[in-house]
Amino acid sequence: MKDSDVIVLDEPRLSVADQFYLPQVLVGLGTTMKHMFKVLSGTDIVIQYPEERREDMPVEQGGMLLRTYRGVHRLNKDEEGRVKCVACFMCSTACPARCIHIEAEESPWQDREKYPAKFDIDELRCIYCGMCEEACPVDAIELTSMYDIVGLTRQEMIFDKEKLLRIFDQTVEDEPM
Amino acid sequence: MPTITVDGKRIECKDRQMILQACLDAASPLPHYCYHPGLSIPASCRICLVEVEGLPKLVPSCQTPVRDGMIVHSTSPKAIANQKQVMEYLLVNHPLDCPVCDQAGECLLQDYSYQYGRSQSRFEEDKHKKPKKDVGLNVLLYNDRCIMCTRCVRFTREVSGTSELYVDGRGSKEEIDIFPGKPLDNKLSGNVVDLCPVGALLDKDFLFKQRVWLLKEAPSISPVDSGGENIWLHYNEGVIYRIKPRYNAQVNTWWISDDTRYSYKAVHDEKRLRGARRMQYGSQIDTSYSKAIEEADAGLRAIAKQNGEGSLYAMLSPMMACEEAYLLGKYIRSIDPQAVLVLGPVPSTGQNETFKHYISGKTTFTIQAEKVPNAAGIRRVIALLGGPTADLAGLADSANSKAGWIVGGYLSNWVTDQLKLPKGFKIIQDILPTTISDRADVLLPAAAWAEKDGCWENFAGKIQPFVAAIAPPEGTRREGDVYYQLLGRGGFYIADEVRAEMGEPFATVKLPDIHAQAPEPEFIEL
Numbered sequence: 001m002k003d004s005d006v007i008v009l010d011e012p013r014l015s016v017a018d019q020f021y022l023p024q025v026l027v028g029l030g031t032t033m034k035h036m037f038k039v040l041s042g043t044d045i046v047i048q049y050p051e052e053r054r055e056d057m058p059v060e061q062g063g064m065l066l067r068t069y070r071g072v073h074r075l076n077k078d079e080e081g082r083v084k085c086v087a088c089f090m091c092s093t094a095c096p097a098r099c100i101h102i103e104a105e106e107s108p109w110q111d112r113e114k115y116p117a118k119f120d121i122d123e124l125r126c127i128y129c130g131m132c133e134e135a136c137p138v139d140a141i142e143l144t145s146m147y148d149i150v151g152l153t154r155q156e157m158i159f160d161k162e163k164l165l166r167i168f169d170q171t172v173e174d175e176p177m
Numbered sequence: 178m179p180t181i182t183v184d185g186k187r188i189e190c191k192d193r194q195m196i197l198q199a200c201l202d203a204a205s206p207l208p209h210y211c212y213h214p215g216l217s218i219p220a221s222c223r224i225c226l227v228e229v230e231g232l233p234k235l236v237p238s239c240q241t242p243v244r245d246g247m248i249v250h251s252t253s254p255k256a257i258a259n260q261k262q263v264m265e266y267l268l269v270n271h272p273l274d275c276p277v278c279d280q281a282g283e284c285l286l287q288d289y290s291y292q293y294g295r296s297q298s299r300f301e302e303d304k305h306k307k308p309k310k311d312v313g314l315n316v317l318l319y320n321d322r323c324i325m326c327t328r329c330v331r332f333t334r335e336v337s338g339t340s341e342l343y344v345d346g347r348g349s350k351e352e353i354d355i356f357p358g359k360p361l362d363n364k365l366s367g368n369v370v371d372l373c374p375v376g377a378l379l380d381k382d383f384l385f386k387q388r389v390w391l392l393k394e395a396p397s398i399s400p401v402d403s404g405g406e407n408i409w410l411h412y413n414e415g416v417i418y419r420i421k422p423r424y425n426a427q428v429n430t431w432w433i434s435d436d437t438r439y440s441y442k443a444v445h446d447e448k449r450l451r452g453a454r455r456m457q458y459g460s461q462i463d464t465s466y467s468k469a470i471e472e473a474d475a476g477l478r479a480i481a482k483q484n485g486e487g488s489l490y491a492m493l494s495p496m497m498a499c500e501e502a503y504l505l506g507k508y509i510r511s512i513d514p515q516a517v518l519v520l521g522p523v524p525s526t527g528q529n530e531t532f533k534h535y536i537s538g539k540t541t542f543t544i545q546a547e548k549v550p551n552a553a554g555i556r557r558v559i560a561l562l563g564g565p566t567a568d569l570a571g572l573a574d575s576a577n578s579k580a581g582w583i584v585g586g587y588l589s590n591w592v593t594d595q596l597k598l599p600k601g602f603k604i605i606q607d608i609l610p611t612t613i614s615d616r617a618d619v620l621l622p623a624a625a626w627a628e629k630d631g632c633w634e635n636f637a638g639k640i641q642p643f644v645a646a647i648a649p650p651e652g653t654r655r656e657g658d659v660y661y662q663l664l665g666r667g668g669f670y671i672a673d674e675v676r677a678e679m680g681e682p683f684a685t686v687k688l689p690d691i692h693a694q695a696p697e698p699e700f701i702e703l
């Protein structure tokens with residue numbers, strides 16, 4: 001790294017008004033009020049999530065098409081139930097968020113050379129662009145339409161191979177390969 | 178000097194040079210598979226055929242010497258038709274393995290397919306399938322990926338001189354093989370992997386570890402012997418994955434020994450020392466690194482004061498960079514101007530190993546007997562610093578030496594039964610545990626060569642720099658940084674700065690300009 005590559009940033013100084021905090025609190029309250037009036041006057045729509053979901057509503061009324069939604073990934077299985085992925089690293093190379101981590105190993109099967117011993121996707125870093133799906137030469141990775149994934153820790157949101165294969169089992173009926 | 182014109186570009190050549198080599202030297206390469214500047218020329222792959230004005234047929238550029246005023250076309254319709262056809266034939270039986278092939282990304286077959294080939298295969302028959310074969314200790318052969326360029330066969334004959342590989346069969350049955358019970362196990366065997374233009378010969382050690390385009394590279398020097406082989410360290414995210422030879426006409430040419438190739442393993446050894454330790458009431462306890470440095474400094478100063486001049490010594494390891502040895506020498510002499518500087522143990526196998534051409538018997542490659550990279554450099558630094566010096570035996574016998582700074586850094590155990598060190602206060606700086614490291618009064622875990630900058634002098638007096646590929650692991654510090662702190666110099670160790678201070682011949686040691694800008698990749702329209 002050259003010196004010219006380093007950008008030195010100073011923290012912006014707080015003005016006197018900022019230092020009292022109260023004006024900022026009022027500005028924040030103002031935003032809340034603005035939205036409140038918008039909802040009351042009917043320009044903003046409120047959905048009682050999770051009882052109401054956007055995929056159940058018509059698109060014209062703010063609903064969404066699940067068919068084209070890019071949600072959490074799944075790792076597809078072949079006819080024998082083995083992970084389809086050949087650990088070529090194309091997806092992790094294409095990934096702009098660098099959130100796919102693969103460790104390749106010699107596969108335990110006769111007809112295949114290489115397979116992923118580890119396959120982790122950091123679902124929090126992922127930007128759900130679908131590049132991995134686009135890059136995969138064997139259609140092993142796909143984005144499902146599942147979007148309501150939760151976790152209590154960051155660690156939980158790093159999905160490993162087993163979890164990604166489980167998502168395949170969960171979604172394969174509604175969304176065949 | 179003859180001048181030729183290749184595709185409209187004028188190229189100056191040496192006398193009797195081949196067209197292809199002249200083009201390679203002028204950085205406008207022609208496609209080639211079987212040609213390798215370090216091997217004989219069979220002209221068998223035929224992708225390099227070019228049209229030469231005045232000659233009726235296409236000629237192999239790898240085997241046609243230049244003539245002044247020659248006009249060569251590699252992009253004429255005839256030449257292009259040949260390139261397309263060669264590519265098509267090579268791919269007839271080639272599996273579509275690139276996603277699982279370790280060569281992908283540095284494969285000439287891929288590159289030339291893209292540049293000279295066609296995008297669709299017209300072959301409708303079933304492809305030949307050949308099983309992969311274990312041909313040696315370090316090498317795996319995927320026969321169906323082989324394009325029969327015979328570079329590997331020529332290497333085992335002409336460089337290693339061991340002739341383990343040969344061509345079996347004819348035509349589409351042709352394949353590379355070993356003789357029964359005679360695996361490819363010479364000490365240069367790893368080079369066939371680098372040579373192979375495709376993914377037919379692969380390194381078992383690197384197999385499936387990484388895709389090559391993820392690797393970054395740092396120029397370095399072999400740490401296993403005094404030959405000073407030039408290498409690339411290929412690493413990614415703080416892990417070194419493999420070592421590849423770096424061409425240097427004067428030292429190792431295109432090749433490296435297998436010991437060099439796998440020497441990076443010591444860097445990632447689980448047993449690496451981490452976390453400074455110091456002796457308290459006869460047993461070693463963990464301590465913070467800065468505390469340990471203070472303790473070492475205070476200990477040395479107290480002993481020097483008590484015993485007068487000449488009571489300190491420093492054992493400079495032949496694994497250290499010259500710059501580090503210089504700094505340590507400066508430091509110890511700043512406390513005790515008569516401190517003794519000693520060169521650490523220099524293990525040797527006693528005899529150089531040479532490899533010979535299978536027919537002419539000319540020596541092609543030598544592995545040095547001296548199994549450390551920088552004994553010569555350390556001797557030079559000791560001479561540069563002047564003052565008292567001794568050999569290891571003399572040091573142990575001298576009654577004067579009361580406290581010492583001992584540097585290890587060897588890639589394997591270096592403390593033999595013969596090694597005798599003076600009794601008393603010892604500061605040990607090392608990377609791997611030895612029988613003396615747990616008896617050190619202060620133990621300072623250090624950095625391996627791949628984790629720091631510096632220079633080494635090889636057996637022939639050539640001083641060559643190397644640069645860090647990765648950061649030292651947690652709980653360790655570069656020797657140079659420790660000495661900087663002890664000498665009260667601000668900041669971190671910078672090898673160039675120290676070299677400039679050391680004067681000639683070190684001051685002019687520079688990395689060869691390797692970071693020539695690679696051309697921007699072309700935008701691919703799909």
Ligand code: SF4
Pocket residue numbers: 084085086087088089090091092102132135136137138139140141
């Ligand atoms: S691109 Fe597909 S086959 Fe390749 S590593 Fe990713 S999921 Fe596996």
Ligand code: SF4
Pocket residue numbers: 271272273274275278279280281282284285286287322375376377
């Ligand atoms: S040898 Fe080259 S073309 Fe053949 S599978 Fe390997 S990378 Fe692909």
Ligand code: SF4
Pocket residue numbers: 322323324325326327328329330353372373374375377378
């Ligand atoms: S194994 Fe590689 S180097 Fe040897 S003949 Fe085949 S392609 Fe050439």
Ligand code: FES
Pocket residue numbers: 208209210211212219220221222223224225226237238239240
């Ligand atoms: S490189 Fe000339 S024929 Fe192979």
